[in-house]
Amino acid sequence: MRSLNVALDERAYDIHIGRGLIDRGDLFASVLKRKRAVVISNEVVAPLYASRVLAALDSVGVAHQLVVLPDGEIHKDWPTLNLIFDALLGARVERSTTLIALGGGVIGDMVGFAAATYQRGVPFIQVPTTLLSQVDSSVGGKTAINHPLGKNMIGAFYQPKLVLADIDTLDTLPDRELKAGLAEVIKYGLIRDREFFDWLEINMPRLLARDTEALAFAIERSCRNKAEVVIEDETEAGVRAHLNLGHTFGHAIETGLGYGEWLHGEAVAAGTLMAAELSRRLGWLNDADVARIRRIHDAAGLALRGPKMGVERYLELMSHDKKVEAGKLRLVLLKRIGEATVFGDAPVADIAASIERCCGDA
Amino acid sequence: MRSLNVALDERAYDIHIGRGLIDRGDLFASVLKRKRAVVISNEVVAPLYASRVLAALDSVGVAHQLVVLPDGEIHKDWPTLNLIFDALLGARVERSTTLIALGGGVIGDMVGFAAATYQRGVPFIQVPTTLLSQVDSSVGGKTAINHPLGKNMIGAFYQPKLVLADIDTLDTLPDRELKAGLAEVIKYGLIRDREFFDWLEINMPRLLARDTEALAFAIERSCRNKAEVVIEDETEAGVRAHLNLGHTFGHAIETGLGYGEWLHGEAVAAGTLMAAELSRRLGWLNDADVARIRRIHDAAGLALRGPKMGVERYLELMSHDKKVEAGKLRLVLLKRIGEATVFGDAPVADIAASIERCCGDA
Ligand SMILES: NC(=O)c1ccc[n+]([C@@H]2O[C@H](COP(=O)([O-])OP(=O)(O)OC[C@H]3O[C@@H](n4cnc5c(N)ncnc54)[C@H](O)[C@@H]3O)[C@@H](O)[C@H]2O)c1
Numbered sequence: 001m002r003s004l005n006v007a008l009d010e011r012a013y014d015i016h017i018g019r020g021l022i023d024r025g026d027l028f029a030s031v032l033k034r035k036r037a038v039v040i041s042n043e044v045v046a047p048l049y050a051s052r053v054l055a056a057l058d059s060v061g062v063a064h065q066l067v068v069l070p071d072g073e074i075h076k077d078w079p080t081l082n083l084i085f086d087a088l089l090g091a092r093v094e095r096s097t098t099l100i101a102l103g104g105g106v107i108g109d110m111v112g113f114a115a116a117t118y119q120r121g122v123p124f125i126q127v128p129t130t131l132l133s134q135v136d137s138s139v140g141g142k143t144a145i146n147h148p149l150g151k152n153m154i155g156a157f158y159q160p161k162l163v164l165a166d167i168d169t170l171d172t173l174p175d176r177e178l179k180a181g182l183a184e185v186i187k188y189g190l191i192r193d194r195e196f197f198d199w200l201e202i203n204m205p206r207l208l209a210r211d212t213e214a215l216a217f218a219i220e221r222s223c224r225n226k227a228e229v230v231i232e233d234e235t236e237a238g239v240r241a242h243l244n245l246g247h248t249f250g251h252a253i254e255t256g257l258g259y260g261e262w263l264h265g266e267a268v269a270a271g272t273l274m275a276a277e278l279s280r281r282l283g284w285l286n287d288a289d290v291a292r293i294r295r296i297h298d299a300a301g302l303a304l305r306g307p308k309m310g311v312e313r314y315l316e317l318m319s320h321d322k323k324v325e326a327g328k329l330r331l332v333l334l335k336r337i338g339e340a341t342v343f344g345d346a347p348v349a350d351i352a353a354s355i356e357r358c359c360g361d362a
Numbered sequence: 363m364r365s366l367n368v369a370l371d372e373r374a375y376d377i378h379i380g381r382g383l384i385d386r387g388d389l390f391a392s393v394l395k396r397k398r399a400v401v402i403s404n405e406v407v408a409p410l411y412a413s414r415v416l417a418a419l420d421s422v423g424v425a426h427q428l429v430v431l432p433d434g435e436i437h438k439d440w441p442t443l444n445l446i447f448d449a450l451l452g453a454r455v456e457r458s459t460t461l462i463a464l465g466g467g468v469i470g471d472m473v474g475f476a477a478a479t480y481q482r483g484v485p486f487i488q489v490p491t492t493l494l495s496q497v498d499s500s501v502g503g504k505t506a507i508n509h510p511l512g513k514n515m516i517g518a519f520y521q522p523k524l525v526l527a528d529i530d531t532l533d534t535l536p537d538r539e540l541k542a543g544l545a546e547v548i549k550y551g552l553i554r555d556r557e558f559f560d561w562l563e564i565n566m567p568r569l570l571a572r573d574t575e576a577l578a579f580a581i582e583r584s585c586r587n588k589a590e591v592v593i594e595d596e597t598e599a600g601v602r603a604h605l606n607l608g609h610t611f612g613h614a615i616e617t618g619l620g621y622g623e624w625l626h627g628e629a630v631a632a633g634t635l636m637a638a639e640l641s642r643r644l645g646w647l648n649d650a651d652v653a654r655i656r657r658i659h660d661a662a663g664l665a666l667r668g669p670k671m672g673v674e675r676y677l678e679l680m681s682h683d684k685k686v687e688a689g690k691l692r693l694v695l696l697k698r699i700g701e702a703t704v705f706g707d708a709p710v711a712d713i714a715a716s717i718e719r720c721c722g723d724a
């Protein structure tokens with residue numbers, strides 16, 4: 001088991017990474033205020049792993065209850081969140097009871113937001129079961145649901161008490177989801193960890209083959225990178241924005257096609273290539289850098305081009321993005337591989353040309 | 363103008379109390395991150411005061427927009443909250459825009475929760491327009507909406523940037539609402555400020571007559587008391603519970619009769635008399651103390667008895683209360699006038715007898 005601590009003062013918590021963690025009643029029990037927990041999962045993940053978590057809780061005498069939600073980003077919304085509140089209030093769940101999020105980023109974000117707001121805050125544990133949620137969404141305390149007018153528009157900053165990233169659970173993860181998660185892994189190399197980027201260039205095949213050691217290393221390294229950023233900037237006032245490399249372009253793809261058409265990681269991958277292209281036009285990256293960035297995404301089996309939606313449409317969708325300040329599009333770009341920057345002065349013509357170059361059929 | 367600061371480190375903020383404050387563009391402008399604000403009010407308060415707030419914002423060049431919600435506790439719910447999100451997203455409101463809550467506690471709690479969760483948090487200003495909201499709900503950062511299965515069950519701790527308690531706005535407040543607010547004013551005297559209790563015994567008639575000086579003094583003193591408690595215990599882990607004197611009984615009344623039948627303050631008043639009676643049975647208050655407590659509520663024109671719902675029903679409703687821990691009813695009681703305590707071991711027979719004695723027709 002690999003472990004790290006996200007050192008956020010009184011909100012500090014541990015992340016454990018390894019196999020068989022969901023069977024470890026002791027790990028769960030170590031952070032419970034009282035011996036009661038509500039496990040919240042979805043129709044896909046619950047049949048696979050809920051019984052193991054419940055057995056682990058049984059083994060340490062923790063009373064529990066299971067709430068199973070419908071699956072999918074489309075259900076990351078108020079009505080589904082309300083199913084959680086209905087269940088908690090129906091069972092008269094008290095403020096000292098801990099919620100356990102068992103699933104991917106959708107479950108993690110939604111249960112996290114439920115925990116942040118149920119009776120103004122109850123403790124919760126993240127048990128992320130997708131690569132994306134293990135390396136990204138379960139770390140950092142961003143929780144949210146979607147609104148018909150925008151993704152993640154309603155949420156809170158709220159930290160879990162513990163994160164258990166069990167590599168066992170990745171065994172059942174569809175290939176396409178694994179690859180989408182790799183987009184965020186690559187991101188850490190690009191924005192702040194050149195050494196990790198180099199490692200990824202060599203080890204991508206091992207990750208795709210789900211080699212335990214390689215996965216454990218990549219997950220830990222990703223979590224460390226994310227944790228460092230979050231500690232520096234818990235509420236996204238500054239450097240945390242770097243985590244959004246490729247995301248403003250990517251969100252335009254996700255929204256433009258309708259949520260769920262492209263996976264988040266797939267959209268981020270295509271968006272990252274647009275950001276890399278724009279960084280080249282601004283004179284920060286050279287052709288070789290851009291080629292390396294394309295190659296590693298290719299090696300991870302990720303899309304290298306965004307969908308053909310028309311540049312105007314991209315720009316319009318991007319202007320809705322949360323990162324807009326005073327009408328200005330602030331983009332995360334690369335100074336070099338391993339160093340990101342937020343830039344608000346990219347000429348629209350260059351943004352447009354970068355999109356144009358990286359979308360549609362090759 | 364009287365002022366105090368709620369010293370919560372980086373979340374510190376000022377409370378100003380006086381007349382004509384909603385006309386003071388300079389006060390609003392002093393805390394805005396950028397010159398844009400969204401004023402959120404309801405169908406009763408907006409026609410009375412929104413134009414003054416908007417004119418004040420105009421006077422300092424702040425772009426603004428007004429959102430008017432339906433009035434009433436019954437609308438302190440998700441659909442109404444969602445009207446705020448719809449308006450904010452429809453107007454593409456950015457994270458640096460400030461929300462201004464103009465209204466009573468319902469508007470303050472709901473706009474506060476909208477501010478806490480819109481894009482994971484935007485700044486907001488409280489302009490409380492009822493006595494209850496000026497002395498209680500606008501201070502301390504508790505925000506919430508109701509759920510069909512419970513009041514204030516979904517919410518967040520989230521501090522405003524500024525509170526403007528404008529006594530002008532109380533001119534239009536119905537008498538019944540003024541009296542309900544006085545219940546919370548009396549509460550501060552009872553739980554921690556005996557000197558204030560003494561002052562209230564003398565000055566209650568001035569408050570009922572809406573004497574400016576008396577109101578300003580009572581509002582400031584109440585806010586100071588609440589602020590001190592909140593600073594000591596921002597997230598309600600300990601002493602903040604004292605603010606719930608009379609509230610567990612009171613909530614049973616509000617829920618039992620259906621929200622809106624009795625006003626919150628009216629229910630709290632009756633609940634406080636039950637708590638006083640129970641404190642007497644436990645040997646902490648004497649007959650004279652209880653008589654004083656009855657007298658001051660009487661002087662404020664408040665109900666001295668709860669509705670006849672049957673003791674069993676009271677107890678059942680109270681057991682749903684948030685303050686239940688591990689099945690135990692933890693009640694805020696009085697050691698003496700001016701000192702509260704949380705007590706989890708009151709015999710059920712005594713709780714029942716206290717309710718019995720203080721409910722139904724006299
Ligand atoms: N909070 C953050 O900081 C943050 C960061 C990045 C992404 N996100 C959010 O995360 C979400 C995406 O997360 P995701 O990619 O994990 O999507 P997801 O939660 O929808 O999971 C993808 C699919 O895999 C299934 N699944 C999950 N675990 C499985 C397993 N072990 N075996 C088989 N199937 C499994 C899920 O049920 C789902 O059908 C988005 O809503 C995004 O906004 C949040």
Ligand SMILES: NC(=O)c1ccc[n+]([C@@H]2O[C@H](COP(=O)([O-])OP(=O)(O)OC[C@H]3O[C@@H](n4cnc5c(N)ncnc54)[C@H](O)[C@@H]3O)[C@@H](O)[C@H]2O)c1
Nearest residue numbers: 406433466467468469491492494495498499504531534535
């Ligand atoms: N957050 C907290 O710490 C806290 C504390 C106590 C109460 N509360 C909440 O506050 C709410 C009760 O607040 P309230 O008593 O202010 O009720 P309210 O907001 O419903 O106001 C009472 C009525 O008076 C009207 N009104 C408001 N200002 C007016 C004015 N100046 N002139 C004429 N009419 C006016 C309102 O529109 C409403 O019809 C409850 O929802 C309660 O849960 C919260």
Ligand SMILES: [Zn+2]
Nearest residue numbers: 184247264268
């Ligand atoms: Zn992402």
Ligand SMILES: [Zn+2]
Nearest residue numbers: 546609626630
């Ligand atoms: Zn109250």
